[in-house]
Amino acid sequence: MSFLKRTLRNAVSRGLSDAIGKAVQQAVEPKATEYVNKAAGHFEQAAGNAQQQTRRSTAGLEGAFANLERTMQSYATQLGQNMKVCPGCGQPSPADKKFCPGCGTKLPEQTLAQSAVCPSCGKQNSLGMKFCDNCGSKLPAAVQEEEMAAQKNVAVMAQWDTLLPQYPRWCCGGSQLCIEEYGEDGVVFSASFSGNAQAARRAVEQYRQILLQNGFRQAGQYPSIEQLFKRIDGVVYNVDTEHCFEGDPDCACIGFYRREPHGGYDYVKPEPRRNADVDLNDIRKLFKF
Ligand SMILES: [Zn+2]
Ligand SMILES: [Zn+2]
Incomplete structure (x- = not known):
């Protein structure tokens, strides 16, 4: 793979991961490679033409990127119609599954695509978004994520009692x-x-x-x-x-x-445990007074 393609690949990979989440990104990986190669080809063509102005080269690259992102978003949304993502381990599952095959966590009711549909205006937003692009309402995906986080926090605090x-x-x-x-x-x-x-x-x-x-x-x-x-x-x-x-x-x-802190020159050693069981009568008997 050329340096150019590798750089493009990393940039797109980062961008996609931010936009659609890691799980979906894994699923769209083969398509992403195909489109990245196309975009790289476009750039090489634009950069290779020495007669063209730099601005035109840049415009060509930006256009290729925007195109790539749109295509990947619509492809991801299409995939998301039949996909659920495990809130426990993040693995994607087919939409008809009720529990995650990987870790057994109960899967959400909605598919990935449904969780990006705005409850207020009905717009199908890009996967991975938290707020509606059209009206700013909070999307079901964000609500789900918050509920899961709250549940996890409760579970962690219960763990406190043991550990x-x-x-x-x-x-x-x-x-x-x-x-x-x-x-x-x-x-x-x-x-x-x-x-x-x-x-x-x-x-x-x-x-x-x-x-x-x-x-x-x-x-x-x-x-x-x-x-x-x-x-x-x-x-x-x-x-x-x-x-x-x-x-x-x-x-x-x-x-x-569960151990003493490492002490230094003025380290104050914890007081020894006091023996609370000493009875004054015992002492009297011992010293006969
Ligand atoms: Zn899982
Ligand atoms: Zn909306």
Whole structure:
């Protein structure tokens, strides 16, 4: 494949993925290749003619791209008439299926094409759009996506009870919640604040306050005061709120660990567990007073 074709191919692939979603893109892949090759041919022809002005070459390429996108959109919509996409794993399925053959998740009632039909004005929008191109109404596809995200968030918070019972629950907002095992004795919880880094920072600060109110303490100046710990039944549970935004400023990721934080020169070791079972009478007997 020539450099030109490869570049075009990557550009179209990215564009298509944004426009129609990954699942549909897989299905239209063979057609996409055919059309990309046509577009590349068109460009080579335009660029090869040295007599032509640059503007005309560019116009030829833009036209070929616009044409390609229109063709791919209508082809994708046609495919979408008989296709459903699994909200669980993203795999495409034939429209008559009720459950995903890949992961068993219940498939939506509507086909991919139906979920892009505007409920207000009836326009068939391009697949992958969230709002109607004609009147701005929210499309069924977007509603479905939001419902699925809400359900997933509820499921993740239920998972909290199993994996993080020692810590107070996260209740500071965010969406697309996620809990992942991290290393041998750690779990990472993340919440997305889609494009709002300030809200993410506020939420983590609020969660720190909740932890402090629930008996968690700061671990001194090193590793950092951002690290909070609590000893329960001889085990130290610690929360790392220092590195929350390393991956993404809008996505708060907090580490929860079942081990003591690594201490430094002024590290404050957690207090030993007090023995609450000591009876004054026992002491009296022992020392005979
Ligand atoms: Zn699935
Ligand atoms: Zn509409």
